Amino acid sequence: AKTRKVLTTDINELFGPGKAIDEVLFEELEELLITSDLGIDITMEMMERIKKKSKKLSSAEELKQVLKEELIDLFPNTSTDTSTGTSDTAKEKPVTKPHVIMVVGVNGTGKTTTLGKLAMKFTSQGKKVLIAAADTFRAAAIEQVEIWADRSNSSIVRHKAGADPAAVAYDAVEASIARDIDIVLIDTAGRLHTQKNLMEELKKIKRSVNKKMPGAPHEVLMVLDATTGQNAISQATLFNQAVELTQIALTKLDGTAKGGIVAAISSTMKLPITYIGVGEKIEDLQEFDASRFVTALFD
Amino acid sequence: MFENLSDRLDSVFKKLKGHGTLNEKNIDDGLKQVRMALLEADVNYKVAKSVISDIKERALGQEVMQSLTPGQQVIKIVNDEFTRMMGSEHQGLNFDGSSLGSIMLIGLQGSGKTTTAGKLALYLRKEGRKPFLVPVDVYRPAAIDQLKKIGQQLDVPVFESTTEMKPLKICQDALLAAREQGCDTLLLDTAGRLHLDEELMAELKGIKQGINPSEILLVADAMTGQDAVNIAGSFDKALDLDGVVLTKMDGDARGGAALSIKAVTGKPLKFIGVGEKSTALEAFHPDRMASRILGMGDTLSFIEKA
Ligand SMILES: Nc1nc2c(ncn2[C@@H]2O[C@H](COP(=O)(O)OP(=O)(O)OP(=O)(O)O)[C@@H](O)[C@H]2O)c(=O)[nH]1
Ligand SMILES: Nc1nc2c(ncn2[C@@H]2O[C@H](COP(=O)(O)OP(=O)(O)OP(=O)(O)O)[C@@H](O)[C@H]2O)c(=O)[nH]1
Ligand SMILES: [Mg+2]
Ligand SMILES: [Mg+2]
Numbered sequence: 133a134k135t136r137k138v139l140t141t142d143i144n145e146l147f148g149p150g151k152a153i154d155e156v157l158f159e160e161l162e163e164l165l166i167t168s169d170l171g172i173d174i175t176m177e178m179m180e181r182i183k184k185k186s187k188k189l190s191s192a193e194e195l196k197q198v199l200k201e202e203l204i205d206l207f208p209n210t211s212t213d214t215s216t217g218t219s220d221t222a223k224e225k226p227v228t229k230p231h232v233i234m235v236v237g238v239n240g241t242g243k244t245t246t247l248g249k250l251a252m253k254f255t256s257q258g259k260k261v262l263i264a265a266a267d268t269f270r271a272a273a274i275e276q277v278e279i280w281a282d283r284s285n286s287s288i289v290r291h292k293a294g295a296d297p298a299a300v301a302y303d304a305v306e307a308s309i310a311r312d313i314d315i316v317l318i319d320t321a322g323r324l325h326t327q328k329n330l331m332e333e334l335k336k337i338k339r340s341v342n343k344k345m346p347g348a349p350h351e352v353l354m355v356l357d358a359t360t361g362q363n364a365i366s367q368a369t370l371f372n373q374a375v376e377l378t379q380i381a382l383t384k385l386d387g388t389a390k391g392g393i394v395a396a397i398s399s400t401m402k403l404p405i406t407y408i409g410v411g412e413k414i415e416d417l418q419e420f421d422a423s424r425f426v427t428a429l430f431d
Numbered sequence: 432m433f434e435n436l437s438d439r440l441d442s443v444f445k446k447l448k449g450h451g452t453l454n455e456k457n458i459d460d461g462l463k464q465v466r467m468a469l470l471e472a473d474v475n476y477k478v479a480k481s482v483i484s485d486i487k488e489r490a491l492g493q494e495v496m497q498s499l500t501p502g503q504q505v506i507k508i509v510n511d512e513f514t515r516m517m518g519s520e521h522q523g524l525n526f527d528g529s530s531l532g533s534i535m536l537i538g539l540q541g542s543g544k545t546t547t548a549g550k551l552a553l554y555l556r557k558e559g560r561k562p563f564l565v566p567v568d569v570y571r572p573a574a575i576d577q578l579k580k581i582g583q584q585l586d587v588p589v590f591e592s593t594t595e596m597k598p599l600k601i602c603q604d605a606l607l608a609a610r611e612q613g614c615d616t617l618l619l620d621t622a623g624r625l626h627l628d629e630e631l632m633a634e635l636k637g638i639k640q641g642i643n644p645s646e647i648l649l650v651a652d653a654m655t656g657q658d659a660v661n662i663a664g665s666f667d668k669a670l671d672l673d674g675v676v677l678t679k680m681d682g683d684a685r686g687g688a689a690l691s692i693k694a695v696t697g698k699p700l701k702f703i704g705v706g707e708k709s710t711a712l713e714a715f716h717p718d719r720m721a722s723r724i725l726g727m728g729d730t731l732s733f734i735e736k737a
Contacts (some may be wrong), residue, residue, distance in 0.1 A: 169658075
C-alpha cells in the first residue's frame with residue numbers, strides 16, 4: 133500500500149523557485165534517473181558529476197540544466213549513418229538503389245508497426261517501397277504486414293506461412309532490383325536475443341540479402357520497446373553481435389515509460405537512436421531528438 | 432553480466448571475521464549491495480527502498496547461523512522477505528463453480544495477450560475444460576486473424592468476430608455462442624492499450640460490467656522496467672485484477688517487474704510464458720523468482736537448506 137501512491141515524482145516541485153541544492157534534492161534526482169530506466173551505472177556516474185559541479189552552482193534550476201546537458205552528451209552527435217533521407221548528412225551518402233533496411237528486435241516491440249510507419253514516410257516522399265514479409269513464423273504476421281503495405285502504398289513480397297524467411301528476403305531484393313524500387317523494408321519475426329538458433333536464422337537472412345545485392349542490407353534497425361528496462365542492453369549487445377546494428381528505433385514513448393536505457397546503449401555502443409514511436413497509427417513516428425528526449429525525462 | 436550478489440556480499444563482509452552479529456554498520460554495507468542488485472534487476476526504485484527497509488528491520492541483531500557466512504545470512508533474509516511478499520505457493524484459476532467461466536486478458540500493446548490466450552486454451556483443455564477463444568481486438572491489423580490461426584492450430588473453436596463489431600457486443604454474443612458450441616470457458620483476447628488511454632480503459636470496464644468475467648488477468652512482459660508499477664497499478668485500479676501472467680520469461684531478463692507488480696497490486700502472479708509456442712506456459716513459482724531477480728542461481732537452494 134505504501135508503494136501504491138508513489139508513482140511519479142513531480143520534477144517542477146523538485147526544481148521549484150528557491151529550491152536549495154541539498155541531499156534531499158540529490159536523492160530525488162537519483163530517483164528520477166533510476167525510474168527513467170537509465171540504469172544504475174549511468175545514474176551513479178551522473179550523480180557523481182553533478183555533485184562535483186554543484187559546488188559552483190547556487191540553485192536547483194541551474195543544477196537541472198547541468199544535468200540535462202550531461203544527459204544529452206550521452207547521445208553521440210547524429211552521425212552520417214542515420215537512415216536514408218532523414219537528415220541532411222544522409223543526402224550526401226552515395227545513393228544505393230534499392231536501399232535495403234532490415235528490421236529486427238525481440239518479440240512484440242513494434243517492429244512491424246514501425247516498418248509500416250517508415251514505409252508510409254518513404255512513399256509520401258515519392259519513393260517506391262517494397263516490403264518483405266519475412267516473418268513467416270508468428271500467426272497472421274504476413275496478414276498484418278500486408279495491411280501495412282496496403283496502408284502505405286507499398287508493394288509486398290510474401291511466401292506462405294512457415295516458409296524460409298531468408299528466401300523471402302532474397303526474393304524481395306531480387307524483385308526490387310527488377311522493379312526499380314527505392315527502398316526495401318524487411319520485416320523479421322520477433323525473437324529473443326538469447327535464442328541461438330533464431331539468431332542464426334537472422335544472420336542467414338542478412339547473408340542471403342547480401343548475396344543478391346553486395347552491400348545490402350544497408351541498414352539494420354533494431355526496434356526497442358521504451359517499456360523495457362535493463363534487459364535492453366543485453367538485447368542490443370546480442371543483436372549487434374549477430375547482425376551489426378546501424379540504428380535503433382524506440383517505440384511506445386506515448387506511454388508513461390521513459391525509455392532511458394537508450395542512453396546507455398547509445399553511449400556505450402555508439403549506436404544512433406533514429407526514430408521514436410508515439411502511437412499505433414501510421415503517422416505516429418518521429419525523428420529522435422536527444423534534447424527533446426532528455427527534456428521529457430523531466431516532465 | 433553482473434557480478435553475483437553473493438560474491439559482492441562476501442567481499443563486503445570479509446572484514447567481519449568468522450561469524451558475528453549483523454549490526455547497524457555492517458548491515459548497511461551489505462544492504463547497499465542488495466539494493467544495487469534489485470535496481471539492476473528492474474525492481475522499482477520505491478519498491479526496492481521499502482524492501483530494503485523491511486529487510487533491515489528483520490536483520491538487525493540477528494545472529495549469523497553457524498552454517499552460513501554473513502553474506503549468505505543476508506541473502507537468506509532477503510529471500511525470506513521475497514517469499515513473504517510474493518506468497519509461497521502457486522495460485523491457479525478460479526471459476527467459482529460457474530457453468531460458464533471466462534478469462535479476460537488485458538495489458539499493454541505487445542505484452543503477449545493473444546499468444547497467452549492460445550496457451551491458456553491448451554492448458555484448460557488439459558484440465559478437462561472446453562475453451563472458446565474470443566478475439567476482442569478490433570483495432571490491431573490482423574489481430575482477429577492471429578487468434579483464428581492459433582485456434583486452428585490447437586483445434587479450439589474461435590468466435591467469429593469482425594472488426595465492425597463493438598468489443599462489448601463481441602463478448603456478449605460470444606457467451607451465447609459458447610453455450611451453443613458446448614464450450615464452458617471463454618478466453619477474451621482484448622486489444623493492447625496504454626493504461627493512460629481513458630477511452631480504451633473505459634471499454635475494458637464496460638466489458639467487465641457487461642459480462643462479469645471469472646478472472647481478469649494482466650499480461651505483462653518480464654522485461655518491463657521501472658514503469659511496471661504505473662502499468663500494473665493503473666490496470667488494477669481500473670479493473671481490480673485477479674492475477675498476472677508474466678511473459679517472455681524464456682529470455683535473460685532478471686524480472687524485477689514481478690516484485691514491483693506484486694508490491695503495487697498485491698495480486699498473485701499465476702502463470703509465466705516461457706516461449707512463443709502454445710505449450711510454453713508454466714505455473715508461477717514465487718520461490719524461484721527470488722533467485723532469478725537476485726541473479727543467484729544455485730546459491731539460494733544451498734541457503735534454503737540451511
Ligand atoms: N502505444 C504504442 N503502441 C505501439 C507502438 N508501436 C507499436 N505499437 C503496438 O505494439 C503492438 C506490437 O506491435 P508489432 O508491430 O506487431 O510488434 P512486432 O515487434 O512486429 O511484434 P512481433 O512480430 O510479434 O515480434 C501492436 O499492438 C502495435 O499497435 C507505439 O509507438 N506506441
Ligand atoms: N519468447 C517469448 N515470446 C512470447 C511470449 N509470449 C508472447 N510472445 C511473443 O510476443 C509477441 C507479441 O505477442 P502477442 O500475443 O501478439 O501480444 P499481444 O499482447 O496480443 O499484442 P497486441 O495485441 O498487439 O497488444 C509475439 O511475437 C509472440 O510470439 C513468451 O512467453 N516468450
Ligand atoms: Mg511483427
Ligand atoms: Mg493481441
